[in-house]
Structure formats: structure tokens, C-alpha cells
Amino acid sequence: MARRWVATDFGGLDVFRAVEVDVPPPGPGEVTIEVRAAGMNPADHKHVAAGTDRSLLPVPVGYEVAGVVSALGPGTTLASGGGAVGDEVLAFRVVGGYATALTVPARDVFAKPASLGFPEAANLLLAGATAAEMLHVTTVAPGETVLLHGASGAVGVSVLQQARLLGARVVGTCGPGRDDVVRRFGGEPVRYGDGLAERVRALAPHGVAAALDAVGTDEAVDVSLALVADRARVVTIAARDRAEREGFPMIGGAMPASRAFRDAARARLVALAASGDLVVPVARTFPFDQAREALELLSSGHPGGKLALVP
Template structure:
């Protein structure tokens, strides 16, 4: 008998429940994973609220663990696999669990370079970052502005941009400036005077801006510094798309989902080559998922979080 977290009501995290659940034997095209770590993302909390009377929602989109069963005539996305192999999975339903069955197409061998908590936070942030960089249109030698450079998505943007030869000026708190620098960015503090600080740090025109924080300041400074608003890409501010002409991406959009699915093998490969690391700030027991989620939603978790069954 496995255990899993469910969203059961309209009050979000307060309505989460930890319950026993049967894990069926995997059929063709499916595998079963014993979870060693579940990655945590703001979307886990945002989309777990349920209208009164609705069916409970399984929580968690990505995990890392080991294969415990493989359906007939089934391979995972990275090829042939065996029971006991370490794997990661992304765009699954119900990752906050001790064990779950998932489509094999969503599963990849875990890079040996990553621990389970790191691997469990690789693909949601990594594929989001990949789409941000791609939609910016930036190429080697270009300079881009990144708002929220020390967060999970921001750190992945920094590393992926560096691998492509793209310069990144990234906003962060003074306490996180060293982290931005460590991953290849030029750190600047957000707050009053941001536009001038960004200009001074860049020493060249910004061809694009990427927004991972959604503040009014981030959007205003981006519009002031980037000539073409269609090269300002946000993952937060859908309300600014129509009035300002900026671009919104998100995993619930068909085009974004297709891009991110296609990007998964490249992100896993970058991690396997040691070109993409995943800093984890803290881990929690799976039973403490509500406490961990409340910390995550404050925006001050200090980095990626993972749940450990």
C-alpha cells in the first residue's frame, strides 16, 4: 500500500490530505516508480484547490526514484530500462507519493551527476528556462535581462544561457548576488534605480528580457530597456500581455507543453554532462508536505525544495 497527498477542497494547502492509495500493476507503456524525492513547485499549490464536491486532485508533477515494475513491451523515453534503475519523471500526476505508476514516455534515466532531490527538481524548472531562452531569440554574444535570477527557473536560465554564450544580467537580492555570479550571471539588485543599474551592468543593449518574478517593476524596466515588447517573456503576468504586447508562456498552454516535452532529453543530457546543476535549499519528510508548501509559497524558500518519502 502506497501513500499520497491529495487536494480535497477550495482552501488549497489547508485542504490537502495524506491517504493510502493502491498502485496498480503497470500495463503496456507504463512503469511503476518508488519515489525517493518529489520536486516542489508553486504550481503544486496553485492547481490543487478543488471546488466543493469535486474529485480529489493528485499533487506533484515531478519525481526521482527507482523502477519497481515495468509494463509489457515497454521502454522509457531514454531507452531500455530494468527494475532497480534510477529514473526521473516529469509532467506526471501525483508525485507527492511513496510510489506511483506513470506513462513510460514521461520517464528518463536519472543522471548520475544528480542526487534524487536534485533530479526531482530538474525538469519543470529546466524546461521552463529552456523555453524562456528560446522565445527570447537571443544568440551567442547577445545580452538579456533576467528578473528573478536566483530562483529555480532563474538559475537554470543562467546555466543554459551560459552554455549558449548569451550574457545575462540578473536581478536578485543582495544576499543572493553570489549565487547569480556562480552560475554565470551579472547580478544587480532590484528596487529603486533598477533601470540605470541594469544599463550600467550590461554595457550593451538588451535584446530581450525574461520575467520570472512578475512584479510591476520587472515589467516596467523590461519595457524601458527592450525595443521589441514581443521579446519580453513572462511566466507570471498574463494580465500584461494584451496591454503591453509582451509574451506569456506556461505549462498549461499547448505550445509550451509541446516545447517542454521536446526539451526534456536535452535538459537531462546537459545535467549528465555536468553543465546543469540543481541547487536544493532544503528537504522535508513527505508527511510534512503542507509545511514545505507553505514555505515554498512565501517566495523565500532560498531555492528548490524536495519531499523525501
């Protein structure tokens, strides 16, 4: 038996419960992982808050984990090759990652870089793949200057690092006290709020080639559209209504094109983490039983870095 967090209804954090579940033995092409850390992302609770299809209840929570292989199905190899009981691994995209153990498709399991702790490894791929797709969709190229909204958040920090590897310059919005985070990962901080467009123009007098929105506010969208002439080079992960209404790209993990790109990007992101070129700042870990408290901090929008549940 294992323990797993599920949402027993749609709504707030009070619907989350820890339950006991059977962990099926792995069949061909499957791996059982003893979870050492479960990554936490805003999507973990947002889809529960917005859900309406009650036939899906209870909803397993969590999309990425890191841990140790406890069993392999017959003839099974990991997505990164090889694989044996006792190997340290990370996995994305999984169903029900807030668990002490789970069986998942081997195609979603990669050897964990030795340089990453379990909490960092469990938080690498969802934010990292989202960031990679934002840069891909907006065709950011070496030497270009781009505007990034939400530069000190989890997706933003990954964008900063990946853009630096591309050779692009990033002007990134952040709140008070977060300038050092943006600078640490290669960006140039700019305060959001009234007058944002003018402050960006002062930092980038020759203009910005693209705008990446990781926050979804009207300010972020308005400033992006004001500064970037080509709407194909403005992307959001949060302002769906504005994107549909005003004709610029929206990406999301449930969209087929996004899913395909992000799955294909995983091996490269793991390699970047292994080489030290992509790091995952973890602000805090929580005991497994404190998932609701961790989700409350996560939903505040200001966790200060990634969070992880540690069974």
C-alpha cells in the same frame, strides 16, 4: 497501497491531506516508480489556491519525481531507452508526484544521471524546461546581453546556466544576500527596487536584447518594456494580465505550445545534467509527512533553492 498528498478542496495549505491509494500495475507503455524524492514547485499549490472546478477534487499534487523502477508494463521501454526493474529514474510530467509510489506513462520517464542525487533529479525538469522555453521564445543568441528578473530563483538559476552554454551574457535581478548565487551560475547581479532600469543601463550601456521575467511584478514588466524595444523579445511566466494587455509573450506549462516544447526539451536537459553542465541547487529536503510545512516555505517565495519531499 501507497500514500499520496491530495488537495481535498481549493484554498490554502490546510486543504492538503495525505491519503492511502492503490497503485495500479503498469500496462503496456507504463512504469511503476518507487519514489525516492518528489520535486516541489510553486505550481503545486498555486493551482489549488486558484481552482474553481470542484468536480476535479480531490486534486493529486506534484509534477515530477525521482525514484526506482519497481515494475514495467509488457513491452515497455523508457523515454531514454531500455529500462528494467531497479533502474534509477526521474519523471516529468506526472500527476500526483507527492506519493510514495505511482504508475506513469513511460514516455515521461528518463534514466537518472548517476551524478544527480534523487532530490536534485526530482527537481530538474519543470524549472529546466521552463528556463529553456524562455530562452527559446526570446531567441537569445550568442553574444547578446539579456535581462533576467528573479535570477536567484529555481527557474532563474536554470536560465543562467543555459544562457551561459549559449554564450549569452545575463544581467540578473536578485535580493540582498543573493549576489553570490547569481555570480556562481554565470550572471551579473543587479538589485531590484527603485532605480532598477538605471542600474541595468549602467551595466549594459549598449542595451539588452531581451528580457525574461520569472517573478511577475509590475516593476519587472515595466523595466523590461522600457529597455527592450521588440516586445516579442520580452517573456513572462507570471504576469499573464500584463502580457495579454500589453502584447508580449506569456508561457506556461498548460499551454499547448509550451507543453510541446518542454516535453521535447526533456532529453536534452537530462543530458546536460549528466555532463555536469546543468546543476540543481537543493536547499532542503523534508520528510514525506511534512509536505504542508515544505509548501509553506515554498510559498514564502524565498526557499533559498529547490525543495524535495523524501518518502
